[in-house]
Amino acid sequence: MSLYCRKGKAVFLVFILLLSFLLQTGCAFKDIDKRLFVMGIGVDYTENEKKPYRITLKIALPTGSLKEASNAEYTYLVKDSNTLAGAIRIMRTHVDKELDFGHARVILFGEKMLGQDLKDVMDFFLRRSDIQLISWVAVGRPTAEKVLKTEPTSEMAASNALFNLFADNSVESAFIVTTFLFDFRRRVLEYGIDPILPILQTNEKDKVSxxxxxxxxxxxxxxxxxxxxxxxxxxxxNKLEELDLEVKKDDLTLLINIDNTKVKYKIITPDNQNPVLKMDIEMGGVIEESNKTLSSDKLELYNKYANEVSKKRIISLLTLFQEKEVDPLGFGLRYKASRLHTKDTYAEWQKIYPDLVFEINVKTTIKSTGTIK
Incomplete structure (x- = not known):
């Protein structure tokens, strides 16, 4: 091939590339002043067959300065519809800016929604590419709308109060369960583990617990x-940040602050015997409060008291799960994953779960009595 032919092809390719640039439709990006940021989404059940879903959007209003941003300002869009996507399309006609769901980190279901099939509702959130799979899912009591409309006095526009409840860099509490959207979907569809959601309650205008x-x-x-x-x-x-363990023995009352835990368990199925769930729990902490003067020489005795109380309460909780035929800890999932054969393992688990015997071994290590000699 001659040099002129090669140069001609190169010029032709450059010409095609330049021509393609002229055919571009332009950038679809919208400036920040043309957007409204949705901070939370609520879904309630209306008991209306034609419009069963009530969708609530909590939207942060933009402010002009940092001083004004210290006071949170929100607006709310509420719409009843037979589909979530249809409700949001109508909501777009009620505002003068584009609804941006990239910051919608909290998805709330009203209590009445729990009596419905959540798979269809969940499908909407999973299909939208602008809703993060790490969004937190929770239950709103009495309704998702009322919880979203509650504005605590400490809430700031740049720091949503509901976000702070679930984020590890803010509130740290053993009473708070965190469930992400991707994990909630897995628990709903997977056999061997049941979904668990935190309950957000509001009784006042400015308080959410x-x-x-x-x-x-x-x-x-x-x-x-x-x-x-x-x-x-x-x-x-194993989602514990810290745990307050109350121990009562005779006339002694202790409150132990547990700051580290380790839980291991395995499921044993011996022949011609009841199946056994053997669990080993290690905990460590310090005594935070006591109704009597304590001695550091009796730490082993206090450890023994803590072991007895912990074991009793853990067995009580596991027995409750067993009686109600629920498995939020995923014991069934562990059973399926730890068996060599893969056929009918979940059916086997359903048969042995009611007869499962819990063998709990708790080892508590109290580091100090919390006082200085």
Whole structure:
């Protein structure tokens, strides 16, 4: 091939590239002043067959200065519809800017939604590319709309109060269960582990609390966990930041601050015997409060008291899960994954779970009595 032919092809390719630039439609990016940022999404059940879903969007209003941004200002869009996507399309006609869901980190379901099939609703959030899979999912009591519309006095536009409840860099509490959207989907669709969601409660205009949780069994059944049960669930699920363990023995009352835990377990199925779940728990901390003067020479005795109380409460919680036929800790998933054969393993687990015997071994190490001699 001659030199002129090669140069001619190069010129032709350059010409085609330049021509393609002229055919571009332009950038679809919208400036920040043309957007409204959705901070939270609420879904409630209306009991209206034609429009069963009530969608609530919490939108942060832009401010002109940092001083004004210190006071949170929000607006809310509420719409009833038979589909979530249809409701959002109508909501777009109610504002003069584009709705941006990139900051929507909290998705709330009203209590009445728990009696419905959440798979269809969840499908919408998973299909939208602008909703993050690391968004937190929770239950709003009495409704998702009321929880979203509650504005705590400490809330700032750049730091949403609901975000702070679940983020590890803000509130750290053993009473708070965190469930991400991707994990919630896995728990809903997977056999061997049940979904668990935190409950956000509001009774006042400026107060939201979260210290309980609920395990979803089916559309018609659920199991609500108390504050103490939620705390020990977090301990067993290895999601514990810190745990206050109250110990009462005779006339002695101790409050131990547990700051590190380690949980290991295995499922044993011996022949011609009841299956056994053997769990080893290690905890460490310091005594935070006491009704009597304590001696550092009796730490082993205090450890023994803590072991007895912890073991009793953990067995009580596991027995409750067993009686209600729920498995938020994923024991069934562990059973399926730890068996060589893969056929009908979940069916086997369903048969042995009611007869499972819990062997709990707790080892508590109290570092000090919390006082200085």
């Amino acid at each position: 979260v210290n309980k949780s609920i395990v979803l069994i089916s559309e018609k059944r659920s199991l609500e966990l108390s504050s103490r049960q939620t705390k020990f669930y977090n301990l067993l699920a």
